[in-house]
Amino acid sequence: MSAARSAQAPLAGSEPLIDAHAHFYHAAAGRADWADVNAARFRAGERIGITYHVASVLGSYGFSSPTYFPSPRDVTVGNDAMLDLCAREPDRVRMFVTVNPNYTDHALSEIERCAARGAIGIKLLASRRADDPLLDPIAAEAAARGMPVLHHIWQHRRREWPSQEISDGADLARLASRHPKATFILAHIGGGGDYMHTFPAIADHPNILPDISGSGVDRGMLDAAVAALGASRLLWGCDLTMETGLAKLRALDAIELTSDERSAIRWRNAARIFPRGAFPRCASLDGANPDARAR
């Protein structure tokens, strides 16, 4: 291989890689550099070797309604932006449809509308505690459609924090218990709070898979996650910091997982829990058919 080609090789290797927790911005998000931020995600994604960005738009990101309590109008505008992006980038972007469970009818109609146009998962923010009954119709709909629910989580909720109605692993576990046929992605164990509380809180709930995204790169966090839950329960992701995503991939290499365990975290677990056929490039790159393991 020439030096030039070698320099272009993905930093995280050429095996498929699915970012199960990504976000994009749009013109109504209240920041002038929104397109630059999106471009930067694609730039870094190419450099890392991300095969698919599974992403959501969080309403207006606080510009016209709060990020974690988006108005129905902003939810729809954001989902429209995400649908447009998926249409422009069909080879590398997949969509979570964002909903606010305080507006049940609107949430269900958004799921139906966006799933019909290709959304493969549902994104819940911190608009309502995870174990609240208002989330039941959404979880039931997710189970019926085979769409995983990515739920924003604060690792170990010890008190209320401003701007969010936060939930932790124990809250999500109660919802997961009521909906054993639904699959839940527990957001960003590196995204703040005490992840060591999360692992035992969800250990007995196999329909909860944490993603390892977030700016937190505590030494020992990944080792503890694998030890507590096993590689088959973890999803790779970046959220807002892609350098920490790359660092975690490199750390997974350093903690001496088997190649099967690394593949599980990189992409196979995602291919298993999202709808059949969601990631065709993974199947073609690997020579394997991830859909064979789909539910």
Add this chain to the structure above:
Amino acid sequence: MIDVNALIGSYPFRYVPHPEPGVLVRVMDREGIDIAWVGHLPSAFYRDPAPGNVELVRELAPFGSRLRPVPTIRPDWPRWEHAVRAAREHGAPAIRVYPPQWGVGPGDERMRELALAAGEQGLALVLTVKFEDLRQRHPMDTAGDLTAAAIRDIARAGGAVRLVVAAAGREMIEEVHWGLTPDEQQRVYWDISWIWGPPEDHLAKLLRTIGPERFVFGTQWPLRLTQSPRSNLDLLPDDLRGVSLARGEAICGAASASRVARATRA
């Protein structure tokens, strides 16, 4: 490559795996890090850090010049001047201070005196903004982050001062940098261990606006993954690919040069 923000020893608020110097050296070999400036993590929480400094020097001794001791010195503790001289004699490139953990607020004259005295000895002062994300702290960890006001105050203490500020994010760096005169700005170096990369590209923006010569490589091992700052550099946009940060020798050299200049003027 020099890691200016490494530590050994346990942390009082959570389990940290294998924080021993032998493990640090193996990690450095793996990551291509030549030298580390190493502090003693428990000393940040001791009332008197002197025994921790003794332990630090003893623990690092088998590793020669690869692990350089960075003792902890309290400016509100009697005979701190002796501790500064001892640090120099032990070959330390810098000393560490923890104003929030000691209840030493911005504007404290003793901290400025220590910063100047260290600079006179050719020693940088390593300040730590935080050890952990605010959202995950133990209920008893109430010290809070080091403030931008405290950093500005120490940076303004005099021309001999050299600061290495560890674990700062973009907002704090910008607040401090643009709140200093051009001369004062040259006294401050920022470790990149907590600066966000893409897609927000905080590191890229800071390198373009403030300049790479004000930034140094740091990991905050054993609390954080050493792979993170390296990954951040690897993901810089093309126009910054291969950018050179300041090196540890430059920091000490600048402090020494300032000392010589002052002596010449005198």
